[in-house]
Amino acid sequence: MTTLKLDEFLPYRLSIASNRVSAAVASTYQALFGLKIPEWRLIAVIAEGEGATQQALGVATRMDKVTVSRAAATLVERGLVERRPNLGDQRSHLLILTATGRALYEDVAPKALELEAQVFAGFSPQEIATFAAMLERIEASAAPFDSERG
Amino acid sequence: MTTLKLDEFLPYRLSIASNRVSAAVASTYQALFGLKIPEWRLIAVIAEGEGATQQALGVATRMDKVTVSRAAATLVERGLVERRPNLGDQRSHLLILTATGRALYEDVAPKALELEAQVFAGFSPQEIATFAAMLERIEASAAPFDSERG
DNA sequence: GCTATATGGTTACAGATGAAACCAGTTGGA
DNA sequence: TCCAACTGGTTTCATCTGTAACCATATAGC
Structure with missing residues (x-):
């Protein structure tokens, strides 16, 4: 007979x-900036590069294209993101930050890092690296199931 | 100017x-046993003890009382769990596994452990212990925010 | 004892999320 | 060049999850 303690189940x-x-x-993003997580993720990725399609954003953020579509619409609506025509493929657009969007990003990013620091306050840099590496391994070994879902 | 790479954001x-x-x-629970995660969690906790109220189950599984209520109703419906009167407080019941429920648990538990083993296949026992301890620390330092939400 | 408040649990409602259907534009092959 | 299959994106629909309102029982203060 097998027993399993839920509390010890990883x-x-x-x-x-x-x-x-x-x-x-x-709750921090929402309270301070009125942003949901998917919206914040898009901003972060767009800020890193120079114009991305929604499809690319989906890959980068591991979010569903529907989630990306909705988050992008909200950001455009709020004037934080702008759609530029994508020469060479008219089905998609390139999303870039507006000046306002860029400014917001400059506000959010430090808060995000601060929050991360708080959560991992007790961790040494070494431990953080270890933890990150472990997450990566877990992600990789759980990935196969993702495709199974279809 | 702060930059933040989403990929490196813990x-x-x-x-x-x-x-x-x-x-x-x-997807494993669903495919093999037709169980959703909240249902499975309830079964696991009920199996550990001897009759728990929904309120206790909520605490043990960290799930909302609404989620517990719905999962419990489904399990009773399926004949996996039974409600016994709770002498001393008639507002609640004590939930216990039926023979069928117990049998299902005996089937599910090994599968769950197997799956866990697969996901953490590359980890040494030492690493697993480290990882679990880290999760606990993270949980603790992020907990304060939970109450903030109200 | 009786009423006010608190607690266990359910129901009703609203927001988030993803699968599937759909539309528009693109590409490869006859 | 034309049509079939494909891809980027949006819309629709079903499902999940939680907050708020609610009902029934319990408990504390008078």
């Missing part, structure tokens, strides 16, 4: 920890 | 890893 622990952190992050 | 990495693992777990 997928459960992982989920709880992740949900707490996500809740912390989400 | 709350993001954590969320991605957790979502992948959850997706793997969820």
Whole structure:
């Protein structure tokens, strides 16, 4: 007879920890900037590069194209992001930050890093690196299931 | 000017890893046993003890009382769980596994452990312990935000 | 004892999310 | 060059999840 203590079941622990952190992050962004997580992720990725299509953003943020579509629409609506025609493929556009969007990003980014620092306050740089590497391994070994879902 | 690479932002990495693992777990439970994650969690906790109220289950599984209520209703409906009167407080019941529920649990538990083993295949026991401890620390330092949400 | 407040649980409602259907534009092959 | 299959993106629909309102029972203060 097998027994399983939920408290010691790692997928459960992982989920709880992740949900707490996500809740912390989400409520901070929401309260300070009126941004949802998908919107914030788009801004972060757009800020890194020079004009991305929604399809590219989906890949970069691992979000569904529907989620990307909605978040992008909201950002355009708010005047934080602008659509430029994508020469060479008229089905898509290139999304770039407006001046306002860029300014917001400059406000959000430090807050995000601050929050991250708070959550990992007790961690040494070495531990953080270890943790990040472990996440990557987990992600990789759980990835196959993702495709199975179809 | 602050820049932030989303890929290196730990709350993001954590969320991605957790979502992948959850997706793997969820689709396995669903496919093999027709169970959703909240239902499975209830079964696991009920199996550990001897009759729990929904309120206790909510605490043990960190799930909302609404989620617990719905999952419990489904399990009772399916004949996996039974409600016993709670002497001393008639507002609540004690939930216990039926024979069928117990049998299902005996089937699910090994599969769950197997899946966990697959996801953490590359990890040494030492690494697993380290990882679990880190999750606990993260959970603790992100917890304060939970109450902030109200 | 009786009323006010608190607590366990359910129901109703609203927001978030993803799968599937859909539309527009693109590409490869007859 | 024309049509079939494909791809980027949006819309529709079903599902999940949580907040708020609610009902029933319990408990504390008078």
